[in-house]
Amino acid sequence: MVLDRKHLEKQQRKDLLLEAAAHVFGRKPFDEATMQEIAAEAQIGMQGLYEHFASKRELYEQVLTRRSEHFFARAEEALREARPPLEQLRAMFQVYADHFKDRVLWLPLFIHHRFYFDWGFQSRFLPRQREIYEVERDRLKDILRRAVEAGLLQDLDTEFLTQFCFGVLEASLHRSHRGGVEEDPQACVDRALACFLQGAGARP
Structure with a gap:
């Protein structure tokens, strides 16, 4: 049950980051958008962002x-x-x-x-x-x-x-x-x- 809750929380954080990235990439071309902007949009630290996505390209894809x-x-x-x-x-x-x-x-x-x-x-x-x-x-x-x-x-x-x-x-x-x-x-x-x-x- 604990593992299920942790998995759900992890997926929710990932969804939040994807939504934040959607807003940033919607405002700026890929080459101009930064991971820092996406982290700020999601109100999460850079470490938390990189725990889910290894690179800006992976996130964009x-x-x-x-x-x-x-x-x-x-x-x-x-x-x-x-x-x-x-x-x-x-x-x-x-x-x-x-x-x-x-x-x-x-x-x-x-x-x-x-x-x-x-x-x-x-x-x-x-x-x-x-x-x-x-x-x-x-x-x-x-x-x-x-x-x-x-x-x-x-x-x-x-x-x-x-x-x-x-x-x-x-x-x-x-x-x-x-x-x-x-x-x-x-x-x-x-x-x-x-x-x-x-x-x-x-x-x-």
Whole structure:
């Protein structure tokens, strides 16, 4: 029982440090953030921080992996139900809008790492995040392929449609968070989907 309590307390301290690191990395790029800032954010000593994480890189990887896993789980749940392709596309957009509503500082980081993935650059970090991007991209391509086959989208290259889709979604997310007025996630989704369909929707 004592061991169980100690394990729980250790996990709680680790969670606290990960949350503190999320705030610091959300405010500053990796190279500028320091372990001292993270320890101060968590109100813990440096020794306590290094008891859980051997380096800033390890801490950064665990923070982003945890965030990515959370996003991945929400997307899996939202898209589990079999629905027409455009309804699935809306559901996917909704996951993005909901996920970043209270995590605006993480949106630029998310886009930065996916930019590396999209352009084939080798990131220094995050093999698990790369796996999640691959699954996410394949899932979107499948939705768009089915939409083309159903005559709902123009018969364009699926790679182009995928990149266009992400671009429109990211532009709408940027508008939501940089427009100066707090916006309901549904408005972000409606705008992104309308712009995407206006550009790639089936022509009469």
